Amino acid sequence: MAGEPESGPGSNTETEPTPPIAAAIFGERLDLAEKYASILSEEGVLRGLIGPRELPQLWTRHLMNCAVLSEAIDEDLTVIDIGSGAGLPGIPLAIARPDLAITLIEPLLRRTTFLDEVVTELGLKNVTVVRGRAEEKAVLKAVQPADVVTSRAVAPLERLAKWSAPLIRGGGRLVALKGRSAADEIARDREKVSGFGIRDLTVEECGTMLETPTTLITGRRIESAKDARKARRAGRRG
Numbered sequence: 001m002a003g004e005p006e007s008g009p010g011s012n013t014e015t016e017p018t019p020p021i022a023a024a025i026f027g028e029r030l031d032l033a034e035k036y037a038s039i040l041s042e043e044g045v046l047r048g049l050i051g052p053r054e055l056p057q058l059w060t061r062h063l064m065n066c067a068v069l070s071e072a073i074d075e076d077l078t079v080i081d082i083g084s085g086a087g088l089p090g091i092p093l094a095i096a097r098p099d100l101a102i103t104l105i106e107p108l109l110r111r112t113t114f115l116d117e118v119v120t121e122l123g124l125k126n127v128t129v130v131r132g133r134a135e136e137k138a139v140l141k142a143v144q145p146a147d148v149v150t151s152r153a154v155a156p157l158e159r160l161a162k163w164s165a166p167l168i169r170g171g172g173r174l175v176a177l178k179g180r181s182a183a184d185e186i187a188r189d190r191e192k193v194s195g196f197g198i199r200d201l202t203v204e205e206c207g208t209m210l211e212t213p214t215t216l217i218t219g220r221r222i223e224s225a226k227d228a229r230k231a232r233r234a235g236r237r238g
């Protein structure tokens with residue numbers, strides 16, 4: 001009946017309280033993670049950047065699942081996060097790992113405005129926001145190839161690798177958050193991804209202390225453009 005509150009599965013939009021395990025993940029920067037959770041659940045929802053139905057799993061499915069990516073990234077590296085949207089995984093990673101220098105690449109103005117505000121409000125000195133598409137010339141000029149390029153829910157592996165490869169330094173890594181499709185995506189796209197200079201594709205799990213650990217596809221960018229051309233020629237012959 002009109003005016004009655006909705007009920008049934010998925011109708012709960014209460015924000016998940018901070019789970020005790022979040023303290024182990026964010027350490028002494030837990031207060032920043034809580035501030036981000038609060039911005040997401042208020043401004044993020046109001047501006048249509050995150051669905052209200054995500055709020056009951058805001059920590060479990062978003063903040064913590066993204067922050068545990070930290071396990072796959074060594075100290076003091078540069079990271080580019082492609083298609084950050086409302087800041088996932090880049091912002092939780094930047095909160096958990098102040099030693100990383102993180103660039104968030106996102107084409108939509110509405111989203112980059114929000115990201116700039118989050119960075120300012122949280123005082124995240126290790127985060128830069130760049131507006132544009134990962135494959136655009138202007139973006140490629142604006143950023144230095146990074147040690148690690150991350151992404152979540154941006155594109156199927158082949159397209160993701162095509163966009164990510166030029167942004168990864170030789171010897172650097174692709175680290176893509178993926179779901180259950182990870183192994184199938186590798187089987188389907190391995191050859192094409194190799195053509196973009198990304199090899200050694202592997203499915204990894206991090207955050208095994210969480211109820212639902214995070215599944216990653218990782219890969220390594222081969223050393224030079226010359227190597228990449230060689231790899232493409234070898235791919236065509238094979």
Ligand SMILES: C[S@@+](CC[C@H](N)C(=O)[O-])C[C@H]1O[C@@H](n2cnc3c(N)ncnc32)[C@H](O)[C@@H]1O
Nearest residue numbers: 082083084085088106107108133134152153154
């Ligand atoms: C489904 S959203 C995922 C957002 C965020 N990564 C997350 O997991 O919540 C996909 C994001 O990728 C961005 N995007 C799409 N194509 C892109 C491209 N070529 N380069 C960079 N970002 C892109 C979109 O604007 C959008 O914010």
